[in-house]
Every structure is written in structure tokens, then in C-alpha cells.
Amino acid sequence: xxxxxxxxxxxxxxxxxxxxxxxxxxxxxxxxxxxxxxxxxxxxxxxxxxxxxxxxxxxxxxxxxxxxxxxxxxxxxxxxxxxxxxxxxxxxxxxxxxxxxxxxxxxxxxxxxxxxxxxxxxxxxxxxxxxxxxxxxxxxxxxxxxxxxxxxxxxxxxxxxxxxxxxxxxxxxxxxxxxxxxxxxxxxxxxxxxxxxxxxxxxxxxxxxxxxxxxxxxxxxxxxxxxxx
Amino acid sequence: xxxxxxxxxxxxxxxxxxxxxxxxxxxxxxxxxxxxxxxxxxxxxxxxxxxxxxxxxxxxxxxxxxxxxxxxxxxxxxxxxxxxxxxxxxxxxxxxxxxxxxxxxxxxxxxxxxxxxxxxxxxxxxxxxxxxxxxxxxxxxxxxxxxxxxxxxxxxxxxxxxxxxxxxxxxxxxxxxxxxxxxxxxxxxxxxxxxxxxxxxxxxxxxxxxxxxxxxxxxxxxxxxxxxxxxxxxxxxxxxxxxxxxxxxxxxxxxxxxxxxxxxx
Ligand code: HEM
Ligand code: FES
Numbered sequence: 074x075x076x077x078x079x080x081x082x083x084x085x086x087x088x089x090x091x092x093x094x095x096x097x098x099x100x101x102x103x104x105x106x107x108x109x110x111x112x113x114x115x116x117x118x119x120x121x122x123x124x125x126x127x128x129x130x131x132x133x134x135x136x137x138x139x140x141x142x143x144x145x146x147x148x149x150x151x152x153x154x155x156x157x158x159x160x161x162x163x164x165x166x167x168x169x170x171x172x173x174x175x176x177x178x179x180x181x182x183x184x185x186x187x188x189x190x191x192x193x194x195x196x197x198x199x200x201x202x203x204x205x206x207x208x209x210x211x212x213x214x215x216x217x218x219x220x221x222x223x224x225x226x227x228x229x230x231x232x233x234x235x236x237x238x239x240x241x242x243x244x245x246x247x248x249x250x251x252x253x254x255x256x257x258x259x260x261x262x263x264x265x266x267x268x269x270x271x272x273x274x275x276x277x278x279x280x281x282x283x284x285x286x287x288x289x290x291x292x293x294x295x296x297x298x299x300x301x302x
Numbered sequence: 303x304x305x306x307x308x309x310x311x312x313x314x315x316x317x318x319x320x321x322x323x324x325x326x327x328x329x330x331x332x333x334x335x336x337x338x339x340x341x342x343x344x345x346x347x348x349x350x351x352x353x354x355x356x357x358x359x360x361x362x363x364x365x366x367x368x369x370x371x372x373x374x375x376x377x378x379x380x381x382x383x384x385x386x387x388x389x390x391x392x393x394x395x396x397x398x399x400x401x402x403x404x405x406x407x408x409x410x411x412x413x414x415x416x417x418x419x420x421x422x423x424x425x426x427x428x429x430x431x432x433x434x435x436x437x438x439x440x441x442x443x444x445x446x447x448x449x450x451x452x453x454x455x456x457x458x459x460x461x462x463x464x465x466x467x468x469x470x471x472x473x474x475x476x477x478x479x480x481x482x483x484x485x486x487x488x489x490x491x492x493x494x495x496x497x498x499x500x501x502x503x504x505x506x507x508x509x510x511x512x513x514x515x516x517x518x519x520x521x522x523x524x525x526x527x528x529x530x531x532x533x534x535x536x537x538x539x540x541x542x543x544x545x546x547x548x549x550x551x552x553x554x555x556x557x558x559x560x561x562x563x564x565x566x567x
């Protein structure tokens with residue numbers, strides 16, 4: 074397996090690692106959004122979905138551990154590459170300029186580290202129930218112990234929480250807006266005909282994920298989705 | 303026209319181990335600059351002025367002054383080779399600046415390119431990358447018949463796109479990560495499309511990337527700044543080709559004749 078470690082340690086191996094793990098994480102955020110959009114279908118629908126997942130404990134844990142491994146690999150490799158990039162330019166330019174690099178592309182390390190902080194908070198909030206125990210308790214208090222509808226609506230009814238979640242989607246948008254097209258290039262997908270479309274699709278997909286998440290939080294806050302009694 | 307220059311002055315030589323940071327930006331005023339002068343001729347005028355005053359002239363690299371050798375190269379207002387696209391600093395003219403402009407002039411800034419003095423950097427890292435495999439191994443002898451190996455026109459064009467690289471290092475200077483992947487991609491792409499180059503493709507991809515990494519260049523994050531400043535307008539397509547070639551060489555093709563060809567499989 075040393076060949077695999079050697080590959081990872083190389084510059085391009087590191088980039089390919091970012092691209093593959095980034096693609097998997099992107100797949101996850103899309104699936105996560107599609108699942109949560111069932112909030113709009115009412116308590117029965119989304120609670121049934123939660124039950125569906127929890128009835129498959131074995132698979133659920135395989136997915137969780139797999140996702141954790143992918144996430145850790147993405148973060149560790151990202152930090153390694155970013156440190157190498159800093160070391161590669163020991164003296165900064167007295168006058169710096171940018172010709173065509175997008176803001177999103179220049180803030181990948183910042184948006185990535187912010188995502189890390191957000192993901193940790195998000196897990197403490199809804200998965201471990203540590204930041205808002207009262208909201209978390211509503212999940213277990215529901216009909217069959219999987220009343221995520223009650224938990225989520227109680228949380229997003231709090232303006233600070235809903236606005237923080239929604240506002241944070243700007244960061245996710247930036248990370249994905251550069252990330253999706255970047256991963257295509259890293260994996261060698263470059264074609265005069267498709268590359269401009271991949272760049273556009275990257276913006277649309279990032280908008281879809283970030284916008285969808287924001288919509289969920291704001292819909293509860295605005296009363297469009299009613300809070301469980 | 304008049305210009306105000308801010309020029310990086312550094313006496314002591316940097317090395318990779320001791321990357322000297324004790325240079326500084328020094329302000330100079332030039333009153334009689336012709337818009338028809340090239341940027342380097344303007345620096346010549348500055349140096350004559352400095353010599354007359356008994357000061358040290360500004361050291362900068364140059365040779366052909368016609369945009370083909372790749373010797374020149376300074377960062378002008380934060381952009382390698384200055385504001386004109388597809389143009390080397392020697393082919394840039396003062397008419398691209400307005401009268402009274404303040405112009406910042408700095409060397410390429412990268413750990414892999416230590417400053418020799420003022421605006422001159424040591425680009426031998428590129429030579430070592432080229433020595434690692436950016437060539438075709440052929441036995442010399444009588445020249446072959448010109449048409450013995452047919453090369454389709456489209457392939458020749460792609461190879462030539464990459465072969466126009468003059469090795470100036472602007473891509474590294476422009477990259478936010480000081481990555482050399484446009485340069486290394488150009489070397490890989492230059493040979494990839496030609497039948498003569500394909501023979502050693504795995505070895506080339508492996509060894510060029512290993513050499514690039516050993517020199518301490520950064521890692522590409524696909525921001526495409528390199529492509530925007532390259533005086534030969536080499537496209538980032540060559541980086542995608544480099545990525546493909548490296549993955550192919552390291553993960554897909556089984557290493558053959560490992561011992562004989564060198565490289566680490
Ligand atoms: C929801 C979680 C995340 C998703 C969906 C995601 C997605 C992506 C994608 C698709 C890429 C592009 C890969 C490529 O350039 O080839 C990427 C790159 C990157 N990510 Fe993430 N990421 C996430 C979290 C993080 C975190 C927590 C960090 C913290 C260190 C991070 C740091 C980076 C860095 C540094 C890059 C490389 C930037 C570049 O190549 O321009 N990401 N990410
Ligand atoms: S001096 Fe030769 S390219 Fe500018």
C-alpha cells in the first residue's frame with residue numbers, strides 16, 4: 074500500500090484526493106438536502122424518512138463512518154496542501170493583483186475551515202443534541218421517537234439559529250461554486266466544448282444546494298412551515 | 303512621459319535554505335520616458351541615471367528582447383510581465399502606462415526561485431524539472447526519413463501549443479500557490495501528442511511531478527491565473543492533461559522494467 078501513500082503525498086495525488094473526497098461530500102450534501110426537503114411534505118413524510126434510516130442501523134453506521142473518513146481525509150489533505158502553498162511563497166508581493174481568479178477560488182481555505190466549524194456545530198446541534206437540549210428532547214418525545222419534524226421546526230423557529238444556518242449557506246455556496254468545476258479539472262476533465270458548461274453547472278448546483286438549505290431554515294422562521302405543536 | 307517606480311532592491315542572495323527577506327521597495331522618479339520605449343529600455347534609462355549618481359544599477363534578467371527567450375520577467379503592478387496579455391516584459395511598451403503612473407516592479411516570488419539580486423531570480427529549478435524527463439531519448443545517428451513517422455496535423459498543433467513555452471516562470475509568479483503545474487503540464491503535453499513522446503509517457507509523468515514536488519513549488523487549485531499571464535498563452539488544458547497522465551502513470555498502468563528505467567513505480 075506504500076504506492077497509495079506515495080500517491081497521496083505527491084502534489085497531484087493530493088489534488089486528486091481533494092477532488093474525489095470533494096465529489097463524495099458534494100454527493101452527500103445533495104442527498105442530505107433532498108432528504109430534508111421532505112420537511113415541506115409535512116411531519117409524517119420526514120419522520121417516516123428518519124425512521125427509515127434508523128431502522129437500518131448497520132447501513133447507517135457504515136455510511137456514517139465512511140462519511141467521517143472521507144471528511145477527515147478531505148480536511149487533512151486540504152490543510153497539507155494549503156501549508157505547502159504558503160511555504161511555496163515565503164515573501165509576499167508588495168503589490169498584489171488578480172487577473173481572473175474568482176473570489177470563491179481564492180477563499181477555498183477560508184470557506185473550507187469555516188465549513189469545518191459549521192459542521193461541528195451542526196452535529197452538536199442536531200446529532201448529539203448538546204447545544205439545544207430542549208429541541209433535541211422533542212425528537213424522542215414524538216410519537217415513535219423519531220419526531221425530527223418537531224426538533225427541526227422548534228430550532229429554526231429561533232431567529233438566531235435560522236439566520237445563522239441560512240447565512241452560512243453563502244460560505245457553502247462559495248466552496249461548491251469553485252469546488253465542483255475545480256474537481257472536474259483535477260480529474261482531467263477538460264474539453265473546449267464542455268468546460269464552460271461545467272463552470273456554469275458549478276454555479277447552478279452550488280446555488281441549488283445552498284439555496285435549498287437556506288430555504289428550509291427561512292421557511293420555518295417565516296411560518297411557511299408550521300412549528301409542531 | 304514621467305513615471306514613478308517602486309523597485310525591489312535586494313543585495314544579499316537568497317537560497318532555498320536561507321530565503322532572505324531583507325530586500326525592500328525603493329522609489330525612483332523618471333522624467334524623460336518615451337512611450338515607445340519597451341519596459342526594459344525604461345529600466346535601462348533608470349540604470350543610467352543611477353550609474354551617473356554613483357549608485358548600484360538595478361539588476362534584471364534579459365537576453366533576446368524580442369519575446370522568445372524567456373529570460374526577462376518581472377512582476378509589474380502585481381502581474382507578471384505587466385498588463386498586456388500574451389506579452390513578455392521586453393515586448394511591453396511604456397505606452398501601456400499613463401503619464402505620471404506609479405509602477406511597482408518586483409521579482410518572481412516563489413521559494414523555488416530564490417532571488418539572486420534585485421529583480422533577478424534563480425530559475426534553475428525549471429532546468430532540473432526538464433532534466434527529469436522533458437525530452438525524448440533517441441540514439442543519435444543518421445537523420446531519419448522525415449515522413450517515417452506520420453503525425454496528424456491536429457496532434458502537431460496541440461503539441462506545438464505546449465511547445466511554445468519559453469520557460470520564463472510567469473505561471474509560478476502569478477499562481478497564488480506558486481505552483482509550477484502550467485509549466486510542467488506544458489512539458490507533458492508537448493510530448494503527449496506525438497508518437498515519439500508517447501514511448502516514455504509514464505516515466506515522464508512520474509519523474510516530472512517528482513522533480514516538481516522536490517523543488518518546493520505549490521499545489522494548483524485551478525484558479526487559472528497562470529493562463530492569464532503566460533506570454534505564450536498556454537491553456538490550462540495542459541494541467542488537466544498532466545493530471546490525467548500522472549494518474550495513468552501512477553495508478554492505472556502497471557510499472558514495467560522498474561529497475562531499468564529508474565523512477566519509483
Ligand atoms: C460540506 C463539506 C464540504 C464539501 C461538500 C466540500 C467540497 C469540496 C469540493 C467539491 C472541492 C473541490 C476539489 C478540487 O478542487 O478538486 C473542495 C476543495 C477543497 N476543500 Fe472542501 N468541502 C467540504 C468541506 C471542507 C472542509 C471542512 C475543509 C477544511 C479544511 C475544506 C477544504 C478544502 C480545500 C482547501 C479545498 C481545495 C481548494 C482548491 O483546490 O481550490 N473543505 N471541497
Ligand atoms: S528578453 Fe527574451 S523574452 Fe524577454
